[in-house]
Structure formats: C-alpha cells, structure tokens
Amino acid sequence: MVDKYTHDLGRKGARWEEVKRLVFATQTHCWRCGRYVDQSLPPNDRMSRTVGHVVALADGGRPLDLDNLRLEHRSCNSKAGRAMQARLRRSESL
Secondary structure (H helix, E strand, C coil), X not given: CCCHHHHHCCCCHHHXXXXXXXXXXXXXXXXXXXXXXXXXXXCCCCCXXXXXXXXXXXXXXXXXXXXXXXXXXXHHHHHHHHHHHHHHHHHHCC
C-alpha cells in the first residue's frame, strides 16, 4: 500500500498550485466523463473542478508532470480514487 507521504507527494506547495492553475486555465472538460466542468462552482460541489492524475501516483504517475494532469469533476476524481483504493486492497490480500 502507498503510504500517506508518498500519496500526498506533489499535491502541496507552490509548484502544485502553479500546475493546478495551468490545468484550470487550459482545460474545459472532464477527461474521465467528457462533460464540461463549470469552474465557477464552489469547491465542495460534487461537479466542481479538481485536477486528477492520468497515471495514478500509486502506479508510479509523476505528481507534477503536466502530461499526467487533467481537469476532472470532483465526483469523477472521487470515484476513480475509490476504485484505486479497492484495487490496492485486493492486491494486498493476495
């Protein structure tokens, strides 16, 4: 299992804020569902904007690589995170 430090790596600090701003400024649609992301929604709205990783950090994805970052709805990002956690739990039980 990926420890919390590794999982959070790259998602804090000035560089993370910079790459998030770039993603928000250059992308308009959720890469998971393909629908438009209303970037004016409040952060706690399930359809608000987030930045997701194409290759999950747990799978070796680079946390600050713009080629690995995409705009997502919060709900799409959460669903993908839950699927990743389930996959990791299954692999730990083998």
